[in-house]
Amino acid sequence: MGMSVTISAADEQDAEHILKLQYLCYQSEAELYGDYSIEPLTQSLDALRAELAQGHALVARLGDEIVASVRATADDTGTVRIDKLIVHPRLRRHGLGGRLLDAIERHFAADPAPAAKRFQLFTGHRSEGNLRLYRRKGYETVATREVGPRLTLVTLEKAA
Template sequence: MGQNVGIGTADVSDAEQILKLQYLCYQGEAALYNDYGIEPLTQSLESLRAEFETHTVLVARLGEEVVGSVRGTIDDGVARIGKLIVHPRLQRHMLGTRLLRAIEAKLADAAEYELFTGHRSENNLRLYERLGYVSGRIEKVSPRLSLVYLRKTAVLAA
C-alpha cells in the first residue's frame, strides 16, 4: 500500500490535515512517556502555518488524504528534521523511510542532518539508525523524557 502513496511539497492549505495527523500520530508517544503536553500535541494551527515560511514541509498523499509528513530547515549547515509522521494504518510500509529520504534530498545543501526522538521510542531509533543516523547527545527534558539527537553526514545520505 505504501508504494501507492505520492510524496511532494506541502502547501499551507495542507496545514489542517497535517496537524490532525500529527495529533493522531503522537498519541502513542504521549502514552509511552505519560505526557500529553508534548509539543506536537499542543502545537496550534497558526504555529504550523508559520512553519511553512521557514521550513520545507513534505506530505505523503493517498489520493487526496494526507497520510504522512515531515519538515525540516537548514541552520548553520545542519538540516534539522522533525515531526516525521505516518498514519498508523500505513506504518510498516516503508513510508517513513521514503519521507525521510525525500526531506534529505530537499535539504541536500546541508553538510549534516540532525533529528531527535525520545529515549524510549525504540522503533524510531531503529529506523534512524538503519538509515545511517548515529546517536549523539542526550537532553533530559523531564524526569520521564530524554531526547536522543541523531546525526549523519550529507555524504552518507547521498
C-alpha cells in the same frame, strides 16, 4: 492497498490536515511517556503554518488523504534539522517513514543555499521504532538530554 502513495511538497492548504495527522500520530508517543502536554499535541494551527513558511515540508498522500508528513529547516552552518516525521498509524511499518526521510534529505542535499553539511533529528529514548529507523538510515547518537523524569531526548545526526 490498491493505490500508490505519492510524496510532494506541502503547502499552506495542507496545514490543517497535517495538524490533525500530527495529533493522531503523537498519541502513541504521549502514551509511551505518560505526557499528553508534548508540543506536537499542543501546537496551534498558526504555529504550524509558521513552521511551514520557515522551512520545507513534505506530505505523502494516499489518493487525496495526507497519510504522512515531515518538516525540516536548514541553518547557516549547514545543519538541516528534521522534525515531526509522522506516519498514519494504519500505514506504519510499510517503509513510508523511510521514504519521507530520504526525500527530505534529497531536497536539502540539492539546495545550494545553504549547502547541507549534516542532517539532525531527535526522538525520545523509549521510541524504539523511531530509533531503529534512524539508525538504519545512517544516523548516530550525538547527544542525550533529560527533559523530565520520564523523557530523555536522543539527538541523532549524519553527514550530508
